[in-house]
Amino acid sequence: MAVLKILIVDDEVLERKALTKIINSSTPDVAVIGEAPNGRKAIEMAQEHKPDIIFMDIKMPGIDGVQAVKEIKKLEPGIRFIMVSAFNTFEYAKEVMQQGVKEYILKPSSKKDILASLGRVADEIIQERKQKEEQQNLKKNLDRAVSIAQKEWVSSLLVNQVQDITFEEWSQLLGVEITYGYIMLISLASQNSDLSREEKQERYLWLKEELKSISKKHEAVVGPMTDMQTAVLFLGQKATEKANFKTNAVAIIENLNSLYQKRFQSELRIGIGLPYNRANELNKSYQESVKALHELLKVPFRKYLFGDKQGSAENAGDAGILEAEKRLLDALREGDASQVLFDFDSFVKKLTGKETDRSFIKKSFEEMFILISRMLHELGINYERTPSIDEGDNMMTVIDTGKSHLMSVVHHVQVWRNNQAKGMLHKAKEYIENHYGDSLTLEFVAEYVGLSPYYFSKLFKDRFGMTFIDYLTEIRIKQAKTALLDQEKSLKEICYSIGYKDPNYFSRVFRKQTGLSPSEFRKTAAVTAEN
Structure with missing residues (x-):
């Protein structure tokens, strides 16, 4: 058991020395760590040493004992007091009782009275500490049990074996209403990355801890890690937020990726499945996240992709558009001008062949420009110019703008590579x-x-x-x-x-x-x- 720290406060030096001697010789479980001659010094020493118990004289010049107790209680509410006074008056006792002080001894006090009073306060502190420790251990064990149960449940839903738990039961367990859920499959590093077992575990534990504070609108349940990939189940609390789940998911991803990059100088790659209203449908969301991540890993600069019900990567259109975009970026990185032109034409044909919505096509071009900008930044090429596309631009203007930008980028890459x-x-x-x-x-x-x-x-x-x-x-x-x-x-x-x-x-x-x-x-x- 830790030794209880005692501070003696009295304006009479002989009283302080006598109390110190009695306490230090009484038991090895308590020790006087300082003496103060007045209330002001007592406040300073209480802040510095944080004693467990203070023997406080009431009548002192300047700041008296009652005032000192009030000030110390504001700063360190956990400190206990034993008041010492030569005045046996009810008014003094009443004032300190209002501050929660239970012990009050009179001068001159016998050794027996001093130690009895100290013993009662010490026992109260020790009992409180035991209860607090038991509560902490209980909470720790409960949290661990819930964490294990959650991890096992996520593992079960991944293999489509969840039959015995509903969102209503999850609501009861977590204490909040759960109306829908979806899966993010997070890749913390490539499977062949040269990381030790300890480093992999460090990243996994970091992810679990950060998700607690980042996913404020969702309950995040982190599954086990396999080949540096971890499925995270997000449980939504409001049905009205389901329609905007992508906005919330992107906010979580960008925040998480920013913190991860600062901590590990690496980036997460994340596939996201769609939300579902029934627990036994969450395996669909997982399958969508798997296919989205699979498509995502083919492209070096994208950080996340949403899956759709057919399992293709929704943000990039079909696999053909995504593949054409990947080839175009690869050609740019190599500085191959003729291949860039060929792959750009292929990208445009696949994009316009699938989509007739002009605003979507413009958005796809803008997104491609962002990917190119990221690629140049990753290469260390200082090229800040990114073309803008106006709402009034027709399709040919958009395509010509894109082609002109690509040719300018190719030139800079060639210079850089050489x-x-x-x-x-x-x-x-x-x-x-x-x-x-x-x-x-x-x-x-x-x-x-x-x-x-x-x-x-x-x-x-x-x-x-x-x-x-x-x-x-x-x-x-x-x-x-x-x-x-x-x-x-x-x-x-x-x-x-x-x-x-x-x-x-x-x-x-x-x-x-x-x-x-x-x-x-x-x-x-x-x-x-x-x-």
Whole structure:
């Protein structure tokens, strides 16, 4: 049990010393942590030390004990008081009783009376702490049980096995009316991302915590994480909000993605299913979110897509339009002018062939311009000009505006690829060669050279014919071979010096690269040197 802290307040130094001696010698569970000669000093020390109990003299010059109690109660309401006075008057007792003070002892007090009063207050504090701790443990266990139950329920609805719980029952459990629900499938990173188990768990727990504060209009129930993807069930409270669920969903996504990018220097990709009024229909929403995320992952710059009842990506039209848009962005990134023109024509044909609504087509062009702007930003190309489309523009004007913009973008990409990109990649390669012994990640090196992880990875492989991980591994194994020639160095020492944390993993990677274990390589090298 924690020691209770006591503050003694009295304008008479002998009274303070006597009380301190009695209390400190009485029990190991209490200790005097300070003495104050007046009310003003008592207020300062109460704020600084936050004692559990204060022995407060009533009659003191300046701020008296009653005034001091009132001020301290405002600042630290949890502190208990034992009033000490040479005046046995009802008015004094009445004033401090109004402040919640229960103990009142007279000067001179016997040791027995002092300790009895202290014991009653201490027992009250200890009992309160026990009750609070029990309540906290109970709440913690209840929250954990509810969390497990919710996770299991989400898992059940994903495989379409939810038959035994309704929105009415969820309303009773959560204490709010639930009228509809929908699923977001959130990808926290690529399945093959080089993250440790602890890092993956950290991101998952972060998501659960942030959703509590972000999704104010919904109850968010987070399911288990599989291959860095997590299904989140959003339960809506007002039927009138269902029609605007996309607006609310986008607000949640943009807020969440902004926080995630700041914390992990990475972005979420999210597929969203449609809302349903019955719990046993939520599997449909999940299937829609799965298909939407599948389509989304084909396009590098989109952060989220809504699914429709047929499972296609509603925001991008059908799969043909989405694929044409992806090819167009890829051609722009490569700086291939002829391919850009070809893919732009294909995009326009598919878009106008499916849609006749002029406002929708204009909106699709504006969205494409935004995607291009994001792509340029990710590449590190400073190109701020984005064309505007007026309401009165006819279709040919819109198409010509788009084509002109694309040609201007291609030119800037070509200049960038011929100059800056080469320099950035060689800068990255040089950094890897000088820091192979550190815990390097693709994201860190990409940030170092000012490229997005996605494009850094793509450009690195295009330029050097191997992935970032393969190149880093090649450098580390090369250094390991050199280090193994020194018989004085242990395998563990070599492992750590080249950037690996696990000697067993280092041995597996070394064998995969060379066909020999580190020990076998060292023996072979030693025999070769002797001959």
